[in-house]
Amino acid sequence: MTARPLPEFCFFKWPPRVSSGEQAPPAVNVRGNWDWWVPSCSWRTPGVGCLDSLTFLAFHYGWIYETREFCALMFILDGQTVHRSVVFPRWFRFPFMARTDLQIGNIWTAPAFRGQGIATRAVHEVRRRFGDQRTLWYLTHAGNAASRRVAEKNRFDLVGTGVRKPALGLNLLGQFTITKKQDELQ
Ligand SMILES: CC(C)(COP(=O)(O)OP(=O)(O)OC[C@H]1O[C@@H](n2cnc3c(N)ncnc32)[C@H](O)[C@@H]1OP(=O)(O)O)[C@@H](O)C(=O)NCCC(=O)NCCS
Numbered sequence: 001m002t003a004r005p006l007p008e009f010c011f012f013k014w015p016p017r018v019s020s021g022e023q024a025p026p027a028v029n030v031r032g033n034w035d036w037w038v039p040s041c042s043w044r045t046p047g048v049g050c051l052d053s054l055t056f057l058a059f060h061y062g063w064i065y066e067t068r069e070f071c072a073l074m075f076i077l078d079g080q081t082v083h084r085s086v087v088f089p090r091w092f093r094f095p096f097m098a099r100t101d102l103q104i105g106n107i108w109t110a111p112a113f114r115g116q117g118i119a120t121r122a123v124h125e126v127r128r129r130f131g132d133q134r135t136l137w138y139l140t141h142a143g144n145a146a147s148r149r150v151a152e153k154n155r156f157d158l159v160g161t162g163v164r165k166p167a168l169g170l171n172l173l174g175q176f177t178i179t180k181k182q183d184e185l186q
Helices: 050-061 118-130 145-153
Strands: 008-014 033-037 071-077 080-089 102-109 136-141 157-167 170-181
Touching: 008 145, 008 170, 033 118, 071 118, 080 118, 102 118, 118 136, 118 145, 136 145
Parallel strands: 102 136
Antiparallel strands: 008 136, 008 157, 033 071, 071 080, 080 102, 157 170
16 A cells, blocks of 8 residues: 655745835735734634644643744734734744744634735734744645745745654654755756
């Protein structure tokens, strides 16, 4: 029996650089409010399920995350969170990150509000908050065209593609590894 191929991920990187010279922030076609969430606000990461929220919290308070910046940016419309972008510090699953690097992940827009520029603007706002001094990462399934576009529109560099290798048969313990650098991609 042949092993199933591991799914391929795109690894995007924002090396720290000042973005103050940029033009106006990317437009959002719906009216709403941006709000930052931090773990002291509530135990539950906005829009994230109970189990994942509890895991995130345990990793934050248990110092599995290397630094203290675990947080999320929300876009709120009529009291509903219609978008979240979570900012994760480095942890063992992402050995390619340096200790103080951050990763934008668990990014989600409610289906009814997709294609309005919300995710693109959210990543822009995360860059504005952290990206002058910190390296940011953004990983996405290679086949997720909308998510890849969000990184590209924010001028992240595609540094390579790679896989998630399970450890001891468990995905949770597995590590993300870059297997093909950008210059090896066709
Ligand atoms: C990925 C996701 C967060 C994007 O959110 P969004 O708020 O719709 O993003 P934006 O409106 O900023 O649009 C991003 C770009 O993707 C494009 N896009 C949307 N759907 C697309 C598709 N199916 N194929 C190709 N491009 C697509 C948009 O047209 C836009 O590009 P453009 O401005 O050049 O036209 C959203 O699709 C989502 O929540 N998906 C499910 C969860 C997910 O896959 N998360 C990513 C995990 S890494």
